[in-house]
Amino acid sequence: xxxxxxxxxxxxxxxxxxxxxxxxxxxxxxxxxxxxxxxxxxxxxxxxxxxxxxxxxxxxxxxxxxxxxxxxxxxxxxxxxxxxxxxxxxxxxxxxxxxxxxxxxxxxxxxxxxxxxxxxxxxxxxxxxxxxxxxxxxxxxxxxxxxxxxxxxxxxxxxxxxxxxxxxxxxxxxxxxxxxxxxxxxxxxxxxxxxxxxxxxxxxxxxxxxxxxxxxxxxxxxxxxxxxxxxxxxxxxxxxxxxxxxxxxxxxxxxxxxxxxxxxxxxxxxxxxxxxxxxxxxxxxxxxxxxxxxxxxxxxxxxxxxxxxxxxxxxxxxxxxxxxxxxxxxxxxxxxxxxxxxxxxxxxxxxxxxxxxxxxxxxxxxxxxxxxxxxxxxxxxxxxxxxxxxxxxxxxxxxxxxxxxxxxxxxxxxxxxxxxxxxxxxxxxxxxxxxxxxxxxxxxxxxxxxxxxxxxxxxxxxxxxxxxxxxxxxxxxxxxxxxxxxxxxxxxxxxxxxxxxxxxxxxxxxxxxxxxxxxxxxxxxxxxxxxxxxxxxxxxxxxxxxxxxxxxxxxxxxxxxxxxxxxxxxxxxxxxxxxxxxxxxxxxxxxxxxxxxxxxxxxxxxxxxxxxxxxxxxxxxxxxxxxxxxxxxxxxxxxxxxxxxxxxxxxxxxxxxxxxxxxxxxxxxxxxxxxx
Amino acid sequence: xxxxxxxxxxxxxxxxxxxxxxxxxxxxxxxxxxxxxxxxxxxxxxxxxxxxxxxxxxxxxxxxxxxxxxxxxxxxxxxxxxxxxxxxxxxxxxxxxxxxxxxxxxxxxxxxxxxxxxxxxxxxxxxxxxxxxxxxxxxxxxxxxxxxxxxxxxxxxxxxxxxxxxxxxxxxxxxxxxxxxxxxxxxxxxxxxxxxxxxxxxxxxxxxxxxxxxxxxxxxxxxxxxxxxxxxxxxxxxxxxxxxxxxxxxxxxxxxxxxxxxxxxxxxxxxxxxxxxxxxxxxxxxxxxxxxxxxxxxxxxxxxxxxxxxxxxxx
Numbered sequence: 001x002x003x004x005x006x007x008x009x010x011x012x013x014x015x016x017x018x019x020x021x022x023x024x025x026x027x028x029x030x031x032x033x034x035x036x037x038x039x040x041x042x043x044x045x046x047x048x049x050x051x052x053x054x055x056x057x058x059x060x061x062x063x064x065x066x067x068x069x070x071x072x073x074x075x076x077x078x079x080x081x082x083x084x085x086x087x088x089x090x091x092x093x094x095x096x097x098x099x100x101x102x103x104x105x106x107x108x109x110x111x112x113x114x115x116x117x118x119x120x121x122x123x124x125x126x127x128x129x130x131x132x133x134x135x136x137x138x139x140x141x142x143x144x145x146x147x148x149x150x151x152x153x154x155x156x157x158x159x160x161x162x163x164x165x166x167x168x169x170x171x172x173x174x175x176x177x178x179x180x181x182x183x184x185x186x187x188x189x190x191x192x193x194x195x196x197x198x199x200x201x202x203x204x205x206x207x208x209x210x211x212x213x214x215x216x217x218x219x220x221x222x223x224x225x226x227x228x229x230x231x232x233x234x235x236x237x238x239x240x241x242x243x244x245x246x247x248x249x250x251x252x253x254x255x256x257x258x259x260x261x262x263x264x265x266x267x268x269x270x271x272x273x274x275x276x277x278x279x280x281x282x283x284x285x286x287x288x289x290x291x292x293x294x295x296x297x298x299x300x301x302x303x304x305x306x307x308x309x310x311x312x313x314x315x316x317x318x319x320x321x322x323x324x325x326x327x328x329x330x331x332x333x334x335x336x337x338x339x340x341x342x343x344x345x346x347x348x349x350x351x352x353x354x355x356x357x358x359x360x361x362x363x364x365x366x367x368x369x370x371x372x373x374x375x376x377x378x379x380x381x382x383x384x385x386x387x388x389x390x391x392x393x394x395x396x397x398x399x400x401x402x403x404x405x406x407x408x409x410x411x412x413x414x415x416x417x418x419x420x421x422x423x424x425x426x427x428x429x430x431x432x433x434x435x436x437x438x439x440x441x442x443x444x445x446x447x448x449x450x451x452x453x454x455x456x457x458x459x460x461x462x463x464x465x466x467x468x469x470x471x472x473x474x475x476x477x478x479x480x481x482x483x484x485x486x487x488x489x490x491x492x493x494x495x496x497x498x499x500x501x502x503x504x505x506x507x508x509x510x511x512x513x514x515x516x517x518x519x520x521x522x523x524x525x526x527x528x529x530x531x532x533x534x535x536x537x538x539x540x541x542x543x544x545x546x547x548x549x550x551x552x553x554x555x556x557x558x559x560x561x562x563x564x565x566x567x568x569x570x571x572x573x574x575x576x577x578x579x580x581x582x583x584x585x586x587x588x589x590x591x592x593x594x595x596x597x598x599x600x601x602x603x604x605x606x607x608x609x610x611x612x613x614x615x616x617x618x619x620x621x622x623x624x625x626x627x628x629x630x631x632x633x634x635x636x637x638x639x640x641x642x643x644x645x646x647x648x649x650x651x652x653x654x655x656x657x658x659x660x661x662x663x664x665x666x667x668x669x670x671x672x673x674x675x676x
Numbered sequence: 677x678x679x680x681x682x683x684x685x686x687x688x689x690x691x692x693x694x695x696x697x698x699x700x701x702x703x704x705x706x707x708x709x710x711x712x713x714x715x716x717x718x719x720x721x722x723x724x725x726x727x728x729x730x731x732x733x734x735x736x737x738x739x740x741x742x743x744x745x746x747x748x749x750x751x752x753x754x755x756x757x758x759x760x761x762x763x764x765x766x767x768x769x770x771x772x773x774x775x776x777x778x779x780x781x782x783x784x785x786x787x788x789x790x791x792x793x794x795x796x797x798x799x800x801x802x803x804x805x806x807x808x809x810x811x812x813x814x815x816x817x818x819x820x821x822x823x824x825x826x827x828x829x830x831x832x833x834x835x836x837x838x839x840x841x842x843x844x845x846x847x848x849x850x851x852x853x854x855x856x857x858x859x860x861x862x863x864x865x866x867x868x869x870x871x872x873x874x875x876x877x878x879x880x881x882x883x884x885x886x887x888x889x890x891x892x893x894x895x896x897x898x899x900x901x902x903x904x905x906x907x908x909x910x911x912x913x914x915x916x917x918x919x920x921x922x923x924x925x926x927x928x929x930x931x932x933x934x935x936x937x938x939x940x941x942x943x944x945x946x947x948x949x950x951x952x953x954x955x956x957x958x959x960x961x962x963x964x965x966x967x968x969x970x971x972x973x974x975x976x977x978x979x980x981x982x983x984x985x986x987x988x989x990x991x
Binding site: 379380382383393397400401402403408412415416418419424430431433434435437438439441442444445446448449451452453455456457460461462526532533534535536537538541542545546547548549550553554557562563564565566567568569570577579581582583584587588589590591592594595 | 730733734735736737738739741742743746749750752753754756757760771773774775776778779782783785786788789792793795796797798799800801803804805807808809811812814815816817818819822823826829830833834835836839894897898902966967970977980981984985987988989
């Protein structure tokens, strides 16, 4: 019997095969794409199996690899937490790899497909390695490989200067994060004993003084936050996601951000294990800010992929709300509540991977069909792309936290974590807990509004663009990838009791507390965290109820064949109804701009060209709108200015005259000699 | 035998919800006519309207998609499903554990999501306008309604509607500041959620200020009938939800015939009174400008948040 850790190591190694394909059959593009993505899909599926087994089997498996630096071998470990994340990464990689066969196959002839395949596989393998790593060295190696591979994937179309800029911003943010994580490991390794002080095992056993634990926690948290896109580190997401190929955006947004969540949980709950209450409070507050601001920024966008990128900020915020609550409850010794909040956060991690992957895949299909990212140039695609629109709708409902799909379950669990919290001994918490619940409710409602906009503008109404070229449905593999992901969204939505029963061991390992989830014969139908007296939800019954009532009503109304007459849209007798008169993304979000406009840097202009001097009868009008992220002006612009200023000052040392440089070295030597 | 009994109560309640909702809407309309010095068409007028619409043919815009045709069924179906979990005549509903109060609100939100999509489906300016405004109003009412609910569920130590109602009826009658705040917030939110003055005017048609009506402007025939009926059930359920959370006294705890009869009797009285309160608000106020609405909705939200904070600080 092969053990889960061998299985997952095997799958990581298997990602080399597609790279070999590039070398061997690189010339036959069609065959290469089919073969390599099929192998990626299979390798991901192996990881899914390993993840399921690792969580279901429980227990910890460790392996020391014979590779690494001299006397510093790499350590691997597969426990419930890493098993869960390997499962999530593997599942989405499986779906996206199936989708990629069609998506990459449909890319233009001049696109560097070989490069895409190589880095795509390195990228997925590196994400698995991050989850498996059990020492600081291997973790950072995997982390950097992941960052570098994704950098090259963002740079896919490097002919455009904006893409290079986006990739550059991403690289800078990734490295700021990596440096912070490295420093955090350094701090923690300082308190370990023994020769192998760089392993996580040694760090687990080390006892940190509170001061240094705080330093390590803050460094690692902000390091991971830069990767996860927590506000104010979110600026790279809306730049990098739109320019990457859509299958890569799906993976980056769906699972790469989650490796940062994994890092936060691993370091906080597993390694440091100290919980002063203000740590959790800080995480909770940052989560709340990210959730609300992320969704508000998303509402203002009319570039589809940028909008989805901002929604990742929102969802990372929701996940952090769960984690922050869990930390708070742990610090007040409420293990059951902490388990509930942690499971809510983890469940949302999995849900977000599924529905955001699905939405990015749908966005890729739309992009392929229309060659357009601006939603205000689209419309009416439901008639041309019935399948894609149905899958995209599933994603929209899921992310808007509406039953019976999966986004609702995790948001419901998070609400329960807020509501079941007993009175906290600290006055600040008494205010923060209800306010947090309110902000989470606001986030959910705004997300629903945003996705009415997205789906309504892209798929409903009439085509708004200039050239009305034929839009066709996505190919079979893209549809297959999206349909499987939709199915996963539905299953996670109606069978949460089964899934939570499976992943309960994570909270048992980390917090020594389980959720009571199942009861009775029909336990799989009922989600009852903590106590059935306090709250319960049955996804299957709600779904069956709605479907049954709709079906009965439909049948009753169609006993007698009623007639439907199809007529042109009523234009109030005006006869000049054009597609431009429809509401579009900019006009849909106008009430929201009006209400929440103070949070943004908005510039709005209407220019009217008067007819014969009368403004009342303009010949034409021009509308200009620019919505900017205030964080650029507040935070990044000053930092960039300082860096540029400093480099310019340092640059004064360079003027290309060799004799001056010789003087520099001479002075340096003299100074060193004098000092030493 | 016991379970048969429960199934019977459940079915009875669903039938009552479906059948009585138009009468309640008619009652509110009748009171409104009286207070405004008009002659009313009677309590039964909504039934006549629905019956008329069911007889009529459906006229569908040429570019309508399946979403447009599916939405009326979903609006009606979701309202009926929520109707099966709110304790109206009895506190022994066997379907009630399948959806707590948060789920109930979320099911309504799903229906609204689809209704807004249907508004955008035809591609007319009115539909988009209605959808945009409805979602704007919803994004502010939803946090408020959840906060109001949180207050009662914190006090009842459960989010299950049955447990909230039971805990209120079993305990002593004390005036808690948190519950008062929550009740006021809930009242404001019900006005906004069900599209009544001062937020929206249910009797407007083709006005630039309309919200809900703009979304469903393109509907006709049985589709419109289902949406209208669904909206009436929604209105009825929001009111009964408020009654279950804030005035649950009288709802049958034991499920024998006598108790249920008493509970129906109390429910009719309570509905009549609440309808009267709503009419007084509606007649006494003028419709607000769209962007003044935010103040109204923030007020509801603040009230509800105050309720929760009052609970955490005072209790």
